Amino acid sequence: MNRFYFPNLENQENIILKEKELLNQLIIVLRLKIWDNIILFNWKDNEDFVYKIIEISKKEINLDLVETIDKNSELNINLSVFQSLPNKLSKIEYILQKWVEVWITKFIFFRAERSQKLSLIWAKLSRLNKIIIEAIEQSWRNIIPELIISEDNISNQISNINNSSTNLFFHTKSENSISLKELINPPILTFPPKGERDKKEINLFIWPEWWFSDREIEILKKSNFKNIYLWNRILRTETVSSVVWFFISQII
Numbered sequence: 480m481n482r483f484y485f486p487n488l489e490n491q492e493n494i495i496l497k498e499k500e501l502l503n504q505l506i507i508v509l510r511l512k513i514w515d516n517i518i519l520f521n522w523k524d525n526e527d528f529v530y531k532i533i534e535i536s537k538k539e540i541n542l543d544l545v546e547t548i549d550k551n552s553e554l555n556i557n558l559s560v561f562q563s564l565p566n567k568l569s570k571i572e573y574i575l576q577k578w579v580e581v582w583i584t585k586f587i588f589f590r591a592e593r594s595q596k597l598s599l600i601w602a603k604l605s606r607l608n609k610i611i612i613e614a615i616e617q618s619w620r621n622i623i624p625e626l627i628i629s630e631d632n633i634s635n636q637i638s639n640i641n642n643s644s645t646n647l648f649f650h651t652k653s654e655n656s657i658s659l660k661e662l663i664n665p666p667i668l669t670f671p672p673k674g675e676r677d678k679k680e681i682n683l684f685i686w687p688e689w690w691f692s693d694r695e696i697e698i699l700k701k702s703n704f705k706n707i708y709l710w711n712r713i714l715r716t717e718t719v720s721s722v723v724w725f726f727i728s729q730i731i
Contacts, residue, residue, distance in 0.1 A: 480529070481509060481517050482619065484612050488521035488528060490547070496540040505540060516545060522615075522623045525549065556679045557584045561636055563591035563687030563716065564628075568603060570717040572610055575626070579614035581725050585625045589636050592692040599628055633684070633695050637702050644680035646704045649719055651690050656708035659726050685719050 483501060488494070496502060505511045513535060519528045527548040534541035560583050562574060575586065599607075607626060615623055629636070640646060650656055684699065690713075691699070700706065707723075714722060 481505075481511070482527065482616050483517065483519055484522065484616055484623075485519040486521055488519050490526075490528065490544075492544045494519075494530060494542045494544075496542065497538065502538070502540060506535065511535075517542070518548075520621055522621055525621055527619075527621070556582075556681060558582065559585040559587060559680075559682045561587045561589060561682060561684045563685060563691075564588050564594040564597055565716050566595040566597065566688055568597065568599070571607060573717045575607060575610050576614050579611055579620065579624060580618040582620070583624050584622065585627070587627045587629060587636065589629045589631055589633065591633060591687045592695055593689045594687045604628065633691075634698055636684075637698065640682055641680050644682055646682045646684070646702070647707050648684035648691070648696075648699045648704045649686060649707045649709060649723065650696065651686075651713050652708065656706040658708060659723070662705075662707075683723065685716060687716055 483504075485494075485501075496505075505517070511517065511532060513532050515532050516529055517532070519530060520526070529545040529548065530542035531545050532540055533543050560574075560578060565571060565574075571588065578586065604626075611624060611626060615621075647662075684704065696706075709719070709722070
């Protein structure tokens, strides 16, 4: 069943869709017909809403509510990814696509010392937010992550972090580092039971091309960040995130 983000949805019994882009996708691309079902969600509610198509015209589609599906499956974690700006827009797009699927709640792209200059005009930012929405639709999430593009350096990013959060950064050298397995025993990562009001805060700092500088590594260590060594192969900046968080999500 096809699923779509519909921000104005308020659990109505009947909806008339008039948004041109969505109509085009439903009628021309997907070729949906009367009595077909679609799923709508609004990110404000932990529910999906199943609607049946009861009427189709060139300018609108009429829908009737069939059922609601409880989607209260978000992890009890606020996970922020502090991603050093890569050298290509396509890498940012890839990072957003893959990390949205594994439950990230906030993306902060910042300028590391070895980040290359990358211009992000409004039109490109609009495209990035559209990529997030598309990834949310296909992965069946209901919470839309926040996207922040910042020119601040690593010190300024650290200064805005909650002192009670768990902070990790990743490095290419094994000296004075721990492995992902060591996050479990003894437990460095602890998680609140499902249903608790307060969420666990976890921040992950990801290197740029050519990795963090020595000065940035010292700043992270002095700020009591845990230094994680992944393995003997150096992952690309756009690969680190999905590998790491998929592992962490499996131990929760």
